[in-house]
Amino acid sequence: MRERKASVACQKSLAEFAARGRPQGSPLRRVISHSFEAKLMSNIRRRTQKFGKFKIYSRQSTIYVEPVGDGCDLAGAYAACKQVFGLIAIARAVPCEKSKEAILETAKAYLGDSLLKAGSFKVESKRADKSFPMSSIQISQWVGGMLHDAFPHLKVDVHTPELTVYVEIREDAAYVHAPAEPAAGGLPLGMGGSALSLLSGGIDSPVSSYMMAKRGVVLEMLHFAAPPYTSDLARQKVLQLAQELTPWCGRMSVHIVPLTEIQEQIRKQCPEEYFTLITRRFMMRIADKLAKEFDCRALITGENLGQVASQTMEALRVSEDVTDLPVLRPLIGMDKEEIVRIARHIGTFDTSILPYEDCCTVFTPRHPKTKPHVEEVREIESVLDIEGLVSRAMEQREVVKVKL
Numbered sequence: 001m002r003e004r005k006a007s008v009a010c011q012k013s014l015a016e017f018a019a020r021g022r023p024q025g026s027p028l029r030r031v032i033s034h035s036f037e038a039k040l041m042s043n044i045r046r047r048t049q050k051f052g053k054f055k056i057y058s059r060q061s062t063i064y065v066e067p068v069g070d071g072c073d074l075a076g077a078y079a080a081c082k083q084v085f086g087l088i089a090i091a092r093a094v095p096c097e098k099s100k101e102a103i104l105e106t107a108k109a110y111l112g113d114s115l116l117k118a119g120s121f122k123v124e125s126k127r128a129d130k131s132f133p134m135s136s137i138q139i140s141q142w143v144g145g146m147l148h149d150a151f152p153h154l155k156v157d158v159h160t161p162e163l164t165v166y167v168e169i170r171e172d173a174a175y176v177h178a179p180a181e182p183a184a185g186g187l188p189l190g191m192g193g194s195a196l197s198l199l200s201g202g203i204d205s206p207v208s209s210y211m212m213a214k215r216g217v218v219l220e221m222l223h224f225a226a227p228p229y230t231s232d233l234a235r236q237k238v239l240q241l242a243q244e245l246t247p248w249c250g251r252m253s254v255h256i257v258p259l260t261e262i263q264e265q266i267r268k269q270c271p272e273e274y275f276t277l278i279t280r281r282f283m284m285r286i287a288d289k290l291a292k293e294f295d296c297r298a299l300i301t302g303e304n305l306g307q308v309a310s311q312t313m314e315a316l317r318v319s320e321d322v323t324d325l326p327v328l329r330p331l332i333g334m335d336k337e338e339i340v341r342i343a344r345h346i347g348t349f350d351t352s353i354l355p356y357e358d359c360c361t362v363f364t365p366r367h368p369k370t371k372p373h374v375e376e377v378r379e380i381e382s383v384l385d386i387e388g389l390v391s392r393a394m395e396q397r398e399v400v401k402v403k404l
Contacts, residue, residue, distance in 0.1 A: 037063070039188040040086040046250070047084055047404070051077040059170060060128055063087075082181065083247045085214050086188035089180035091166070095173040098132060100139070104146050106176045107165055114178060115147065115165075120157035123147070125167040132169045139167055185214065189250050192216030195328065196291040197300040198283065199223045199254065201238045201358045204302030204331055206245055206348040207339050211330040212300050213249040220294050221254040221402075222287055226263055226359035234356040242402045244348045256398040257286055259359045262389045266363070269383050273369040276310045276360075278381050280319040285390050288323040290397075298326040304339070305332050309368035318372050 037058050044065060048054050052072030054065050065081060067074060074092075081090050096106040108115075115121065125139035134142070147165065148154055168175040197209040199221045209219055223238045235256065242254050262282050263275075270278055287299050303311045310319070320327045331339055343349035 036086070036188060036191065039190050040084070043084050043086065043188050043190070043250070044081060047080040047247075048077045050404070051080065059172075080247070082183050084188075085184045085186040085216065085248070086191075087183035088185050090183045091177040091180035093168075093175040093177035095175055098129070098169060098174045100134065100142055103139070103167055103174050103176060104143055106174075107143060107147060107167070108150055110176055111163075111165060111178055114163055115151045115154065118154060118161075118163035120155040120161045121147070121163045121165060122156060122158045122161040123165045123167060125169070127169045129169045129171050139169070143167060184248070187214070187216030189213060189216060190218055192218075193298075194218040194220065194294070194296045195298040195300050196220045196222055196287055196294070196296040198287060198302070199238055199241065200302065200360060201234060201241065201352070201356070202302070203343050203349065203352040204304060204307075204339055206241050206302075206346070206352060207342045208300055208302040208328075208330050209245055210248050210342065210346050210348075212328055213245075217298075217300075219249050219252050219300070220290070220296055221252050222290055223254055223256050224259045224283055224286075224359045225256055226260045226362045227258060229260065229263075229362045230357050230359055234358055237351060237354050237356050238358075239400060239402065240351050241348055242400075244351060245346070246402060246404045248346055251401070251403045254400045254402055255290055256400065257290075257393050258396050259283070259393065262393060263359065263362055265384055265389060266381075270380055272365045273367055274372070274377065274380055275363050275365045276368050277315060277318055277372055277377055278384075279359075279363075280310055280315075281322050281377070281381065282386075282390065282393075284319055284327075285322045285386070286393060288325055289390065289394060291325055296325075298328050299323065300328045300330070302331055303329045304334060304336075307336070309370050312370050314371045314373070315369075318374050318377050321374050321378075 041056050041058060041063060044063065045056050048065060053068040054072065054077065055068050056063065056065050065077060078090070078092060081087065094106050094110045096102040123140040123144040125136040125143070127136045127139065143165070144156065148156060164179050166177050166179070192215045195212060195217050197205070197212065197219050199205045199209065200223070209221070213219055221242055225235055239254060242252060246252065259279070259282070263279060266275055266278050284299070291299060303316060305311060305313070309315065340349060343352060
């Protein structure tokens with residue numbers, strides 16, 4: 001008996017994406033529903049292809065990922081599906097013949113170890129195929145009674161059981177599975193457009209990238225280096241972070257732009273307390289140009305209100321003054337503990353804390369300006385060859401493709 005994996009489609013996310021208040025059967029809702037499922041299945045197909053050949057199809061708000069032939073890495077495909085945005089739950093399921101006897105034997109064989117360890121249980125049934133001769137309640141009663149006879153130590157608890165056995169009667173087969181596990185949630189990648197994310201190498205920026213990818217946003221990544229002040233180890237650290245994001249965010253390009261000349265000119269010609277602010281404005285100018293080149297509709301940063309001197313309300317206003325694109329800051333109101341918890345969950349924390357310098361630590365002012373005014377900063381930076389510095393930095397950029 002071959003095992004299948006059934007991934008439960010993200011109905012809540014679909015409801016969020018659909019226009020609220022429109023009738024269930026409206027043309028817009030049908031179009032959105034089809035687009036959502038098509039994108040989701042395409043993403044699942046891409047994530048599972050390295051684990052073997054799978055048949056992927058949708059039935060009644062459930063997506064099935066079925067191995068074709070032997071040699072499929074079921075454990076690998078299951079783990080990959082748990083990281084696909086758009087799924088709220090995922091379960092490993094076994095199909096069987098649509099008869100009560102086959103369902104019982106499948107439940108005993110597939111969930112026997114779990115039933116032996118549990119102290120209480122219940123059976124929940126769902127009869128999507130209305131031609132099946134038993135009702136959902138009758139299926140649950142019969143299978144539950146027979147399982148209780150086979151495992152007499154079990155108590156029936158319909159409210160808080162230690163184990164729930166799920167039986168689904170669908171058109172093609174009956175399915176037996178244990179409770180589903182939480183999946184990634186969110187919206188399928190590609191449903192939210194594309195954006196350029198600034199990836200520094202710290203804890204925050206990978207988390208902000210993950211959080212926007214969870215809303216269906218496809219990412220281009222931008223990293224600023226400052227050789228020789230930053231090392232090749234710092235560069236490799238950022239590429240490692242990008243690699244660790246790919247199970248969640250998919251393949252991506254990392255654009256590495258040197259900031260050395262810009263920072264040296266700022267140091268020579270601008271007051272020390274404005275170093276960081278003016279550097280941030282150059283970063284946003286370069287990000288704006290790059291985003292428009294790749295048709296990205298927004299910029300993403302890991303800024304967090306009040307975390308450092310350049311992230312006060314006034315400083316954020318100054319830094320975004322140079323772009324007309326929306327600047328998305330998903331971490332803006334989060335505590336550091338919350339950000340660290342997400343970083344650990346997505347697997348980027350250990351790399352983020354490696355002690356390699358980045359360009360934000362170069363020429364750090366002793367007393368940075370925390371409440372700057374836009375007009376004042378514009379005047380101070382006017383002594384710089386802004387267009388020339390941005391153009392030369394863009395000409396020296398390096399692009400690294402990061403694959404799953």
